[in-house]
Amino acid sequence: MLDEVSNRLHDKRKNFLDEDFLLQSEFASTLYHDYAKDLPIIDYHCHLSPKDIAENRQFKNLTEIWLAGDHYKWRAMRTLGVDEKYITGKASTDQEKFEKWADTVPYTLRNPLYHWTHLELKRYFGIDTLLSSDSSGSIYEKASSLLQTSSYSVQGLLEKMNVETVCSTDDPVDSLEFHVKAKKEGIKPNLFPAFRPDKSYAVENPNDYLDYIQKLEEASGIEIKNYNDLLQALENRVDFFHQHGGRLSDHGLEQLYFFKLGKYNTDKLFSKLQSHQSLTQEEINYFKFETLLHLSKMYHAKGWTQQFHLGALRNTNDRMMSILGPDTGFDSIGDFSQAAAIASFLNQLDSTDQLAKTILYNLNPADNEVMATMIGNFNDGSVRGKIQFGSGWWFLDQKDGMEKQMNALSNMGLLSCFVGMLTDSRSFLSFPRHEYFRRTLCNLLGNDVVNGELPADEKWLGKIVSDICYYNAKNYFQFEQ
Structure with a gap:
């Protein structure tokens, strides 16, 4: 009897990591193998080293x-x-x-x-x-x-994974010398910078901040004596990034902040920092808010896409932080209040028609529906999928997290307009995560067909899959090749 049960289970069991890994139906398998598998990869957000790419490490x-x-x-x-x-x-x-x-x-x-x-x-x-x-x-x-x-080599590994485009994550003070080298030498994949100005408003520690301001002065060629000079220096660097193919910004934030403009005088706050005086927590938040608002208007003027990675609670272990430093594995999902400030911040920009294309990435699955409904508030018909609910990231870039993100987006927005997956990784071996996402997407749609919740229209669903995996991103970001 036990042998019979064992044989029946064996007959139903799939082999681990076979060609239909994660694909639970024949229709899902068709969608993946015929419409997703062989598409190039546009990795529009990662932390790979431009130096390693340009020098073919x-x-x-x-x-x-x-x-x-x-x-x-x-x-x-x-x-x-x-x-x-x-x-x-x-x-x-x-x-x-x-x-x-x-x-x-x-x-x-x-x-x-x-x-x-x-x-x-x-x-x-x-x-x-x-x-x-x-x-x-x-x-x-x-x-x-x-x-x-x-x-x-690095370039060989990227070619092996059919990577067409990589967007690195770069500080405003970066020289972009390796992006220049890659373009001049015709290196593949296409390598573009993404503007990550977090340090320009990281005013928690005045001494560290002033050290950064000195670097920004050197990079921009602008002496930063006051807050307007800071904005001018940042705009200078936005222009520089744009000249070298940059079309995206990125911001790592616990949450967006919103205040009535003018609640604090940013010149006075900047003067306090120059005097090595600490700001109150509310002053810190206001400085971040107004600086980010100005940056967002710069992005809109350039036709860029702005990305907001929201919800990470970082560096929670003081003992290990003192030993190993930041970004060493002691972060978690945060439970910050998100909805009201996001709505008000985006509305402030939209009210003067200066809201750039925007991707909101959410790290707390409890806020998935918040993000999925938020994007619909500011899609105005000017751009297909102008405001995006970004893919599951960090702790959520796994099968369950991706399914929950896509289900929320499907229920409350248009999955068909989604710009798809990215690695958000520092590893050159991370690109099978795109395959992982593509298989999960195809299985999600395949199960709907099996359950009679979608018609078995292979060509139409195949087009939707291809769009999400590649073409939506290609059309959305408009990189100059």
Whole structure:
């Protein structure tokens, strides 16, 4: 009897990571393989190094390309009790660090790391073996050996994943020298900068802020004596980025702020900072609000897209922050109040018809419906999908998070206008996340067909899939090739 049950279960069981991975129906499989799989990738937000792309970096081994800087993996290793010296420390070799990661991987089941890890090994290195302590040696040796070959340089890896366009994330003071080099030499993929001016209004610490202002003066050639000078310097850098192909800005914020204009005098606030005086929390928030408002008007004048990444609670562990510094894996989802301020901020810009194309990224799934309804308030017919509910990001760029984001967007907006996925990653091995998204999207629509909730119109649904995976982004951002 037990043998019969086992045989029946075996007959129904799919093989892990086969060609129909995540695809639960024949229709979903058709949508993915015929309309999504082979499309180029436009990765319009990531944290890849422009220098590594322009100089075609060759990584030494699998640890160097895969574990360095990856706080997703670091968090998992710490949870399993791995000593920090094997994570961010210098007390171990690269191979020892990899072995500790290999020990960890089997315990990440049902975490997206388990899927991403094996997708990346399979797509880049042709490795089907599951990573574990038993297989770590052979996998490390094979992958590291391949990384020494010319086709596994950075540009080769991007070509392997059919990456057409990469938008890096760049501070206003950046020289963009590697973007210039890439364009001059005709390097592929297309490499464009994205303007990330967070430090221009990060006034929590006056001393750090004034150090940054000095760098901005040097980059812009403008002496910044007052708040208007600050705005002029930022506009100078917006112009510079635009000249070098920049068409997007990006902002990492806990939440947007909104005040009645003039509640505080920004010149006086700037003078306090110049005198090394700390601002109150409300003054800090106002400074961020007004500066961001001015920046948003600059973006609109240039025809840019502005991106707001909202909801991260960062650097929560003071002890580890003092040891390792920021962005090392001690952030979480925040529960900030979002709706009223977002509506008021966007309305302030829209009231003078200076609202740029905007993407709102949400990190708290409790706010998905807030974001999905918010975008409809400011879509005015001037641009298809002018205001976007961005893809699930950071803790939500996994199957469940992406499905919830797309379901909310479908229920309260138009999924068909969605500009799709991005990696938001520092790793050159992260591009199978686009495949992960495409498979999830196709399965979502395929299940609707199976359930009789959508017609089995392959060509029409295939077009929608192709648009979301590639063409919507291509038409929305209008990069100059």
